[in-house]
Amino acid sequence: MxxxxxxxxxxILATHDLVAEARRGDPAVPEITVAQIRxxxxxxxxxxxxxxxxYDQDLAALxxxxxQGDVIEAAFLMRAYRTTxxxxxxxxxxxxxxxAIRRRVSATYKDLPGGQVLGPTYDYTHRLFDFxxxxxxxxxxxxxxEGWGEGMPSDAQGTVAPSLPSSDPASPGHLLxxxxxxxxxxxxxxxxxxxxxxxxxxxxxxxxxxxxxxPFDLTRDPVSFPADRDVRLQSMARGDEGFLLGxxxxxxxxxxxxxxxxxxxxxxxxxxxxxxxxxxFAVDLGDVTLTECQMVNQFQGSxxxxxxxxxxxxxxxxxxxxxxxxxxxxxRALKARDFGEATNxxxxxxxxxxxxxxxxxxAGFVEHLKLPHYVDFQGELELIRRxxxxxxxxxxxxxxxxxxxxxxxxAE
Amino acid sequence: MTIHQMPADDTKPAYNYAYxxxxxxxxxxxALLKAVAVxxxxxxxxxxxxxxxxxxxxxxxxxxxxxxGPADTxxxxxxxxxDTTNAVSIRRFFERTADxxxxxxxxxxxxxxxxxxxPEAPLKPGQVMxxxxxxxxxxxxxxxxEAETRKMHAWAEYGLMQVKLYEDIARYGEITxxxxxxxxxxxxxxxxxxxxxxxxxxxxxxxxxxxxxxAGREKRxxxxxxxxxxxxxxxxxxxxxxxxWAQPCGLCGADDSYLDEVVIDDQGGRMxxxxxxxxxxxxxxxxxxxxxxxxxxxxxxxxETTP
Numbered sequence: 001m002x003x004x005x006x007x008x009x010x011x012i013l014a015t016h017d018l019v020a021e022a023r024r025g026d027p028a029v030p031e032i033t034v035a036q037i038r039x040x041x042x043x044x045x046x047x048x049x050x051x052x053x054x055y056d057q058d059l060a061a062l063x064x065x066x067x068q069g070d071v072i073e074a075a076f077l078m079r080a081y082r083t084t085x086x087x088x089x090x091x092x093x094x095x096x097x098x099x100a101i102r103r104r105v106s107a108t109y110k111d112l113p114g115g116q117v118l119g120p121t122y123d124y125t126h127r128l129f130d131f132x133x134x135x136x137x138x139x140x141x142x143x144x145x146e147g148w149g150e151g152m153p154s155d156a157q158g159t160v161a162p163s164l165p166s167s168d169p170a171s172p173g174h175l176l177x178x179x180x181x182x183x184x185x186x187x188x189x190x191x192x193x194x195x196x197x198x199x200x201x202x203x204x205x206x207x208x209x210x211x212x213x214x215p216f217d218l219t220r221d222p223v224s225f226p227a228d229r230d231v232r233l234q235s236m237a238r239g240d241e242g243f244l245l246g247x248x249x250x251x252x253x254x255x256x257x258x259x260x261x262x263x264x265x266x267x268x269x270x271x272x273x274x275x276x277x278x279x280x281f282a283v284d285l286g287d288v289t290l291t292e293c294q295m296v297n298q299f300q301g302s303x304x305x306x307x308x309x310x311x312x313x314x315x316x317x318x319x320x321x322x323x324x325x326x327x328x329x330x331x332r333a334l335k336a337r338d339f340g341e342a343t344n345x346x347x348x349x350x351x352x353x354x355x356x357x358x359x360x361x362x363a364g365f366v367e368h369l370k371l372p373h374y375v376d377f378q379g380e381l382e383l384i385r386r387x388x389x390x391x392x393x394x395x396x397x398x399x400x401x402x403x404x405x406x407x408x409x410x411a412e
Numbered sequence: 413m414t415i416h417q418m419p420a421d422d423t424k425p426a427y428n429y430a431y432x433x434x435x436x437x438x439x440x441x442x443a444l445l446k447a448v449a450v451x452x453x454x455x456x457x458x459x460x461x462x463x464x465x466x467x468x469x470x471x472x473x474x475x476x477x478x479x480x481g482p483a484d485t486x487x488x489x490x491x492x493x494x495d496t497t498n499a500v501s502i503r504r505f506f507e508r509t510a511d512x513x514x515x516x517x518x519x520x521x522x523x524x525x526x527x528x529x530x531p532e533a534p535l536k537p538g539q540v541m542x543x544x545x546x547x548x549x550x551x552x553x554x555x556x557x558e559a560e561t562r563k564m565h566a567w568a569e570y571g572l573m574q575v576k577l578y579e580d581i582a583r584y585g586e587i588t589x590x591x592x593x594x595x596x597x598x599x600x601x602x603x604x605x606x607x608x609x610x611x612x613x614x615x616x617x618x619x620x621x622x623x624x625x626x627a628g629r630e631k632r633x634x635x636x637x638x639x640x641x642x643x644x645x646x647x648x649x650x651x652x653x654x655x656x657w658a659q660p661c662g663l664c665g666a667d668d669s670y671l672d673e674v675v676i677d678d679q680g681g682r683m684x685x686x687x688x689x690x691x692x693x694x695x696x697x698x699x700x701x702x703x704x705x706x707x708x709x710x711x712x713x714x715x716e717t718t719p
Contacts, residue, residue, distance in 0.1 A: 008497035079461040222456035222631040225559045364466025375491045379590030379609045
């Protein structure tokens with residue numbers, strides 16, 4: 001009959017056991033390995049690295065395994081680990097112009113130096129199940145994401161048995177004949193589209209703030225408002241993809257006034273260089289995979305500055321185009337104050353965006369509501385009962401008074 | 413830049429004493445000193461990502477981690493009780509990371525970390541109360557923008573709060589804030605006492621203990637040095653008053669403590685018991701008997717203690 005949460009110690013230990021059991025699932029099914037998650041769920045790993053603010057594919061995969069695929073929980077694990085890591089310095093600024101391109105598309109030019117590189121993208125897949133993926137495959141299925149639809153004979157009944165596509169034996173598992181892909185090697189140089197516009201003076205320049213100070217680090221220092229751009233970009237890079245997607249969408253749909261073009265989205269590897277004090281020259285630490293998006297927005301100008309396009313910028317770990325694009329939309333929206341625009345919409349208000357984009361903080365505070373609150377609730381109960389009691393008493397008194405007033409009349 | 417080490421089988425990766433690294437502790441202590449120097453003022457600090465969820469006490473945990481040492485005895489309560497799940501979890505955290513000596517006795521503890529209550533037993537000089545704070549800004553519900561509320565504090569412009577309290581009276585006949593009831597500290601700053609019931613507000617006034625407040629998610633620390641004036645906001649014709657109950661604690665018979673309501677059946681049966689579990693136990697050990705102690709003992713809610 002006693003239901004309050006008391007005597008929690010044993011219950012807490014039991015929950016840990018139950019979680020371990022639930023995580024493993026049916027023991028008859030082989031356990032998934034961290035390497036499998038890292039290699040085959042790379043987009044999920046990228047999201048965990050972004051929202052966990054730590055570039056480490058192995059740990060991201062481990063976090064996903066440990067959290068049963070709960071991305072926010074996985075990001076939380078990453079952050080709680082990251083905060084304990086010693087810091088031995090800051091890398092040199094990354095040069096995304098020197099990126100080893102995997103994918104690069106521009107919506108502003110039909111063709112440009114380096115060309116359009118579609119790379120691995122779901123953009124032109126038809127979202128039809130590839131039932132062949134239900135079974136382990138010998139070779140990578142080219143139809144993963146494409147579905148069985150195109151170029152495949154269906155049988156007379158109109159149903160299609162899931163099966164491997166009948167492909168050229170010379171290139172098992174590929175849609176293109178062998179060698180076709182290699183026939184068009186990528187250009188060595190792929191200038192960033194906003195740089196092309198910038199050379200013409202049409203693009204808002206990215207100038208470091210006066211004195212080029214060390215960027216703010218929002219994991220070490222509290223944010224104050226109005227927040228500068230380095231803080232805003234950091235916050236968004238680790239912000240929740242869904243939240244930024246919604247905000248970016250709101251800007252585009254009408255709750256904000258930006259009409260952007262994708263100047264460029266590029267995905268690929270960039271070298272991270274570090275200058276150890278004792279050496280005095282840069283050492284290559286390795287590559288990170290990045291997605292960079294630069295949006296070209298409607299122009300601004302003034303008496304002093306001729307009209308220029310304005311920039312929205314997004315840079316995130318891994319192949320995360322949706323996040324990078326959302327970020328660049330919101331980045332531009334948050335520049336409203338700098339350009340003297342009205343800040344009427346949520347995406348234009350830095351306090352709103354920065355405080356609420358952090359999904360680890362948001363999840364913690366939302367979910368803390370399930371903690372015991374019975375002391376506070378008892379305060380509310382005491383109050384509401386008393387107010388109601390006092391109201392009833394007052395009404396009863398008024399009623400009495402009324403009846404007494406009416407009494408003589410009734411007697412007459 | 414990956415610098416994590418996958419530990420070998422025979423090595424155990426070690427965290428620093430009390431989890432936080434010493435630089436971080438120093439940063440937090442500096443914020444604490446500033447907070448003590450300006451009672452009630454919210455000091456921004458570089459709140460760290462903690463291995464416990466935001467909103468679950470990360471501010472209080474960081475403060476405790478920054479001040480705890482091997483000589484300390486730690487008591488952790490949530491809703492006044494030592495055995496609520498989150499209190500158990502936080503106590504375990506410090507037992508694991510700081511090898512902390514823990515206790516349930518209010519008078520034995522040197523540090524008391526709390527969520528939502530101040531113990532009933534009076535605090536003593538030398539004790540430190542650490543409050544877990546969800547929303548450090550008392551004006552937040554009235555003005556959502558931090559940039560604005562900081563200005564309001566700077567100018568001691570608290571008219572908005574007075575109007576809100578007045579509106580409560582106009583609408584309901586009294587101020588309807590039952591917890592996190594705003595206080596004026598040292599005649600200067602309006603402060604959120606954290607969601608303790610207003611029943612506990614008077615205990616803050618001129619307390620001999622040092623009171624520290626940590627809001628991890630909001631990255632703010634504030635403090636009440638010992639013997640600081642803490643006045644609950646009110647009006648001359650509507651003076652501040654605390655909660656009261658029509659019946660005493662069902663277990664120990666106390667009529668001076670904050671009570672939790674326990675639903676005992678689906679027929680409207682209620683039992684009121686002390687929210688401060690240690691206070692209630694101490695009283696029972698002293699031989700006090702509530703009217704429902706027999707029922708509660710029979711149902712395993714309490715153990716019969718022999719005085």
